[in-house]
Amino acid sequence: MSLPKGLETLARRLNRPVIFWMAALIIMPLGLAGAGDWTNILEDGIHDPANEASAFLQNPHDSLSKFPSASLGNKVDWVKALDDGLLDPRFYQEGGANFEIINPNDERASAAIKKRTFRAVDFDIIMENTGTMPFVRFPHLAHTKWLTCVNCHPRIFLPQKNSNPITMSGITQGKFCGVCHGKVAFPPLDCMRCHSVPRKASSKLR
Numbered sequence: 001m002s003l004p005k006g007l008e009t010l011a012r013r014l015n016r017p018v019i020f021w022m023a024a025l026i027i028m029p030l031g032l033a034g035a036g037d038w039t040n041i042l043e044d045g046i047h048d049p050a051n052e053a054s055a056f057l058q059n060p061h062d063s064l065s066k067f068p069s070a071s072l073g074n075k076v077d078w079v080k081a082l083d084d085g086l087l088d089p090r091f092y093q094e095g096g097a098n099f100e101i102i103n104p105n106d107e108r109a110s111a112a113i114k115k116r117t118f119r120a121v122d123f124d125i126i127m128e129n130t131g132t133m134p135f136v137r138f139p140h141l142a143h144t145k146w147l148t149c150v151n152c153h154p155r156i157f158l159p160q161k162n163s164n165p166i167t168m169s170g171i172t173q174g175k176f177c178g179v180c181h182g183k184v185a186f187p188p189l190d191c192m193r194c195h196s197v198p199r200k201a202s203s204k205l206r
Helices: 005-014 017-033 052-056 060-064 078-083 109-115 140-144 168-172 199-205
Strands: 124-127 136-139
Antiparallel strands (some): 124 136
8 A cells, every 4th residue: 555646756755754644644544444455457547447458467356365464555464474374485596495594693694694595584673763653673584584685785774783774754765664665565654563662661672
């Protein structure tokens, strides 16, 4: 789910994400009410119903309805779908790799990274520069089940503490998390999905 084109364009041109978020507060309840409800391809305003080829395309409901539902974006909880075993991503183009989850503090980690033999790393980063909002938990495991380290580091995020000045303004303009979220991953409208750590709980997580 995204903002109407006019509002999104205005927010970006004015560089005032407050417009984005004000509109999001209005639109988000509509998205929450429509979980799992997809528009027919011939009625989505994107595909040309006059083009005979459009009739041969698979409708979203036919391909997505059996996956766990989400309220926003393409209305599929892809992380849960993976955890539930409904998806089986190929680790390498040629296949044949074994899935392994490691912790970067494990003595095997450095060797595994050099050999590119691991698939996922399991550790969280708690981001505390969130104003009055709850802190953000970034789960590496949910991301590295899909992506390798080089997808994000160092081009999008420097792999060093306090080296990335992440802001919601930047995210809504397609930077930082916004490189994927709002495009191929759930949009940054589901606030509490990322802002999931109560501020008082921070000291217990260190």
